[in-house]
Every structure is written in C-alpha cells, then in structure tokens.
Amino acid sequence: MLTLQNITIKFGGLTAVNEVTAAIETGVIFGLIGPNGAGKTTLFNIISGVYAPTSGTVLFNDQNITGLPPYKINALGISRTYQNINLFSKMSVLENVMVGCHTQSDSGIFASVLRTKAQQIEENTIKRKSIEILEFMNLADKVNYTASNLSYGEQRRLEIARALASAPKMLLLDEPAAGMNGREKEELSETIRKINAKGITILLVEHDMKLVMNVTHQICVLNYGKKIAFGDPEQIQKDENVIAAYLGGGIDV
Numbered sequence: 001m002l003t004l005q006n007i008t009i010k011f012g013g014l015t016a017v018n019e020v021t022a023a024i025e026t027g028v029i030f031g032l033i034g035p036n037g038a039g040k041t042t043l044f045n046i047i048s049g050v051y052a053p054t055s056g057t058v059l060f061n062d063q064n065i066t067g068l069p070p071y072k073i074n075a076l077g078i079s080r081t082y083q084n085i086n087l088f089s090k091m092s093v094l095e096n097v098m099v100g101c102h103t104q105s106d107s108g109i110f111a112s113v114l115r116t117k118a119q120q121i122e123e124n125t126i127k128r129k130s131i132e133i134l135e136f137m138n139l140a141d142k143v144n145y146t147a148s149n150l151s152y153g154e155q156r157r158l159e160i161a162r163a164l165a166s167a168p169k170m171l172l173l174d175e176p177a178a179g180m181n182g183r184e185k186e187e188l189s190e191t192i193r194k195i196n197a198k199g200i201t202i203l204l205v206e207h208d209m210k211l212v213m214n215v216t217h218q219i220c221v222l223n224y225g226k227k228i229a230f231g232d233p234e235q236i237q238k239d240e241n242v243i244a245a246y247l248g249g250g251i252d253v
C-alpha cells in the first residue's frame with residue numbers, strides 16, 4: 001500500500017531521515033519505533049506531505065505522492081494524528097470531527113456557510129457520520145463538550161476520531177498513548193485493533209513497547225534517521241542492533 005524508497009531529508013547539516021526504504025502492506029498494523037530524535041515524526045511529516053523529502057520516493061497504491069500537499073494526500077486516503085495534540089480547542093467535540101469530514105464533502109468548508117438546501121442536507125449527513133465516529137471512539141456522551149474540557153486521554157481519542165472522519169485507507173498515529181494511564185492504554189490497543197478490523201491500514205509510532213509489541217504485525221526500527229531493523233515483534237525484541245540502540249538495556253516489555 002505504502003512504499004518508501006530511499007527517503008532522505010536534511011535540515012541544514014542534520015540528516016533526520018537517511019535512505020529509509022520500507023513497504024507497508026494493505027491491512028497491517030505497522031509499528032515505527034526508535035529512540036527520541038530517530039526521525040519517526042519526520043517520516044510521518046514526509047508521508048503526510050508536511051515536508052517534501054530531500055531525495056527518495058513515496059508511493060501510495062503505486063501512485064507517486066512525493067511532495068504532494070497534505071490536503072491532496074489526505075484526499076487520497078492517508079490521515080494522521082499528531083504527537084502534540086492538535087485539536088480546535090475552542091470548538092466542540094462534534095465540530096472537531098465535522099471539520100475532518102469536510103475533506104470528503106463536495107461543497108467544502110467555505111461553501112457550507114452559504115447554506116443552500118443541498119448543503120444543509122450534506123451538513124446533516126456529515127453530522128450523522130461524525131456522531132457515528134464519536135460513538136465508535138467512545139465519545140458519544142461528550143459531543144457537545146468544548147474540546148479543551150476533555151481529559152487528556154479523551155483528547156487523544158478525539159484526535160483519532162477526527163482523523164477517521166476523512167474515511168482514510170491508512171491511518172498514521174504519532175504516539176497516541178502518550179500521557180495515558182494503564183487502563184486508557186489497554187482501551188487504545190483495542191481501539192487500534194477495531195480500526196484495523198474495519199480494513200484501515202495503520203502506521204503506529206509509539207514509545208510504549210508493551211502496546212507496540214501487543215498490537216503490531218510488523219515493526220521498522222529507526223535510529224539516527226536510519227532503518228536498523230525490520231521484522232515481527234518477536235524478531236525485533238531479540239534484534240541485537242535494536243537492543244543496542246535502546247541503550248543496551250533492551251526493550252522493556
């Protein structure tokens with residue numbers, strides 16, 4: 001589904017991602033791990049169109065999407081969440097998800113203020129769809145809350161809900177468990193599996209190794225921008241390069 005071919009990006013003298021090649025098959029939950037500063041978020045930014053790589057090619061279902069703007073990549077079926085929560089904090093929970101739906105609508109977010117009959121019907125469809133997604137993400141009782149009034153874990157779930165609103169084929173999750181307690185993390189694992197069961201391919205960046213090892217099918221490990229290992233969770237936990245990269249202490253599962 002997604003092919004990364006020799007992706008490199010340089011920021012001044014720093015090579016944040018260095019000749020990374022990887023293939024993510026349709027239907028998998030694919031983990032992307034590595035120590036802080038390894039280049040994980042930067043790779044997400046390249047896949048989602050925030051940055052164009054210095055060199056290399058990104059193919060999505062055989063289409064070259066390298067350097068396309070984020071809205072086009074989103075329209076093709078790649079959606080993401082952010083390492084730092086990136087919601088419209090003063091808008092309601094429902095509105096946050098409805099904004100995510102607008103990439104799918106014909107009239108678009110600006111035309112919708114004109115409120116023709118057709119647009120009103122479309123708006124109602126979007127509202128219904130958004131509520132369905134919020135039910136799926138276990139936020140149905142919070143639809144009218146202001147986003148900033150949600151708990152941290154709920155805000156992370158709302159980010160995922162908004163990302164799902166554009167009906168993606170592939171979902172990129174950047175540290176979705178950050179700041180979550182144990183119970184929230186277990187729920188998140190279930191949610192990730194539930195999303196995957198809907199046929200959505202998932203690319204997961206996460207520091208919580210227990211979660212990563214439990215939920216992913218395949219894992220790619222980055223260190224200083226380079227791919228140092230690829231395999232299933234069992235292989236990765238035994239991999240010497242990976243153990244060395246994690247300060248010799250191994251991965252604490």
Ligand SMILES: Nc1ncnc2c1ncn2[C@@H]1O[C@H](COP(=O)(O)OP(=O)(O)O)[C@@H](O)[C@H]1O
Pocket residue numbers: 011014016034035036037038039040041042043
């Ligand atoms: N826009 C940028 N300008 C300069 N350096 C950047 C930029 N974005 C990321 N970096 C650097 O690239 C490296 C990789 O960062 P990042 O992808 O955020 O790592 P990770 O998500 O794996 O912790 C870091 O050294 C970071 O400081």
Ligand SMILES: [Mg+2]
Pocket residue numbers: 040041042083
């Ligand atoms: Mg990061």
